[in-house]
Amino acid sequence: MTLDNPAYPLANDPLGEVLHQLRLDGSLYCRSHLAGDWSLAMPVLPGKMMFHIINKGNCWLSVKDEVPIALQQGALVLIPHGLGHTLSSNPNLEATPFFDSGVKRVSERYETLDILGNGEKTELTCGVLSFDQMTGMQLVESLPKMILLQELEEGKADWIKSSLHLISHEARHLKPGGETIITHLADILVIQLIRHWLEESPEANQGWLGAIKDKHLGLALRAIHHEPERNWTVDSLARECGMSRSGFSAHFTSLVGNTVKNYLTQWRMKLAYQRLMKKSEPMINLAEELGYSSEAAFSRAFKREMGFPPSKLSKNAT
Structure with missing residues (x-):
């Protein structure tokens, strides 16, 4: 394989090539409507990435050994290393394993979950992604255990706002082909989020990532x-x-x-x-x-x- 292979980004863009090599394979997407008291324990999934989009309302994110974080509407969080974590209406509630929560399979890659108690309503879009390229694995290993985008500055990261809006719209009005649109948009969104972190975070200038850049x-x-x-x-x-x-x-x-x-x-x-x-x-x-x-x-x-x-x-x- 020659270094000027046109299948790859330009030679002066090694970081772009790393993102090019991050070939994602969406294995599960779930749309959740939640109200009242609820707490979901997401499983440990080695070799996978998990993301959560808060389409409506708010909730808490708890990762082992970390202080719980309040997620507001519009937040996007990525768990790159498949670590177990909990999403809940209250971090003090006992968590129910996600697969025991009543989730319903709509198709091979799309599921829904309804927990309709009395109280504030929260809507989530969640996904599990796998990756199979060695360069992509090296990139994921270099990412922090959590990437959180809580609020977007005015005029910045419009692509994330647009993607979140489209995903929310498709999830609310699931029409023929909507499931496919959501999965592709979510894949793109995750790559965009990683790229945003690579460009903005001081951590991305260290170690292997710093060498790539x-x-x-x-x-x-x-x-x-x-x-x-x-x-x-x-x-x-x-x-x-x-x-x-x-x-x-x-x-x-x-x-x-x-x-x-x-x-x-x-x-x-x-x-x-x-x-x-x-x-x-x-x-x-x-x-x-x-x-x-x-x-x-x-x-x-x-x-x-x-x-x-x-x-x-x-x-x-x-």
């Missing part, structure tokens, strides 16, 4: 991600991003928190792990695709990094 290191990371099979060295990657060998090595280690060599090995092993979890394939083919001269060299590197041989995954692949 760096005008020099971003090109080196892009090269590794695109062509993991190449015989990359510190020298060749330094040339790729227009830096001296020593300057590149020091800057990379300082920002990424890892040496260039270790990062390259870990990236290759993550790709191998992902491939082997999906299907069984000849180990020599995988070794060659990841830049190893022999199956034995690849297996040693994999075991050193993962703690077990790749054959263990290959035997269990589906």
Whole structure:
């Protein structure tokens, strides 16, 4: 794969490419009408992202070891790491597991929930999203445990306001095709929210994300991600991003928190792990695709990094 592959964003936009690689697959969307006393415990879902939109009213969000947060109408919250959490009308109420709350399946990807007691009404649109691209996984791992957009400044983030309005409208007047519109809008909204956080949060200028956004290191990371099979060295990657060998090595280690060599090995092993979890394939083919001269060299590197041989995954692949 060449670095000027037109299927990817421009070479001077590595961060745009990371978002391009974040391929979301909406697995569940739920529209809830709630009133009175209610408390819903959302399950722990490793490898998933959960989001909640407060279409009407307000509620409380409780995440383990954190002070409960009051969410107002129009708020949007993303739980990137699938952590268990609770949404409620009162944080002191005992929570009911979401799947035991009376939720009704409308279709494969759309559900509804009605808890109609006496009291203030709240309407929520919630979703569970999965992602399957290694670069996307790296991005999600770098996100905080919660991204909350409570209020939008006038004139900023109009795209979020528009998306929230459209989702609310479609959810209130679920017409033919409305479910599909909601799922696609929600996918776009989550990517927009992540992009907003990447652009506005000081945290996004640190670690791996900071390296991706760096005008020099971003090109080196892009090269590794695109062509993991190449015989990359510190020298060749330094040339790729227009830096001296020593300057590149020091800057990379300082920002990424890892040496260039270790990062390259870990990236290759993550790709191998992902491939082997999906299907069984000849180990020599995988070794060659990841830049190893022999199956034995690849297996040693994999075991050193993962703690077990790749054959263990290959035997269990589906």
